[in-house]
Amino acid sequence: MKTVQRWHSDRLEREITVVRWGSYGRPVLVFPSAGGDAEEIERNGLVDACEPLLADGRVKLYSVDSVAGQAMIARTDPVERRMWLLNQFQEFVRRELVPAIHADLGGHEIDVIATGASIGAFNAVAVLCRYPEVFCAAIGMSGTYSIERFYDGAWSEDLFFSAPLQFLPGLQGPQLDLIRQRRIVLASGEGAWEDVGESWQLAAVLGAKGVPNRVDNWGQSWSHDWHTWRQMLPQYLRELI
Numbered sequence: 126m127k128t129v130q131r132w133h134s135d136r137l138e139r140e141i142t143v144v145r146w147g148s149y150g151r152p153v154l155v156f157p158s159a160g161g162d163a164e165e166i167e168r169n170g171l172v173d174a175c176e177p178l179l180a181d182g183r184v185k186l187y188s189v190d191s192v193a194g195q196a197m198i199a200r201t202d203p204v205e206r207r208m209w210l211l212n213q214f215q216e217f218v219r220r221e222l223v224p225a226i227h228a229d230l231g232g233h234e235i236d237v238i239a240t241g242a243s244i245g246a247f248n249a250v251a252v253l254c255r256y257p258e259v260f261c262a263a264i265g266m267s268g269t270y271s272i273e274r275f276y277d278g279a280w281s282e283d284l285f286f287s288a289p290l291q292f293l294p295g296l297q298g299p300q301l302d303l304i305r306q307r308r309i310v311l312a313s314g315e316g317a318w319e320d321v322g323e324s325w326q327l328a329a330v331l332g333a334k335g336v337p338n339r340v341d342n343w344g345q346s347w348s349h350d351w352h353t354w355r356q357m358l359p360q361y362l363r364e365l366i
Contacts, residue, residue: 142162146172155241156244157245170355219259262308263307268327293331307337314345325340
């Protein structure tokens, strides 16, 4: 079962689309690639790849327009606004999208699994590390985690608080304690356009803070493309649920 919702977000200053597939099960928020919209994962077969899990009522998939990623890639807005939008997008996820998911679950505040590929992997890990009170696990597929290069070398507090590689090294206290109770899987191939080094870099930072994680290297036969992610996502969802 597929449903489409649209609403205007004052945080993002635009209309946003959220799509859901499935009727029952653990909520899974799938972030699109950088330039993707909420239905990108369906067009590229990722929803079909998860169909057995959907049919068995083990998961409900949700996806949302990649507002900050689209701006990140287009680079038409001033860099300060692009960094602001990244921060606002994550706040939108926590303050608007997660409550909408919980309402869709009948008011049950079930922890969400976050996942995505490429920039979507960055978003998945970022929201778990920033909001571990509502996310229980993250699956990063072919992740791009060093995002500073998309912002022309600029820096701001918006970027700092949005990027795990920036804020995790100095993190202490209850937020870190809670992240240490979560699970993060970083999967990557070594084929065309893949860079498993990004996953190892993030894993080193997570490990230094005592956050449970692992890097799965799928090898040279797997490229930075949808056929890889169609294999990865169902496998890891079965493991986590």
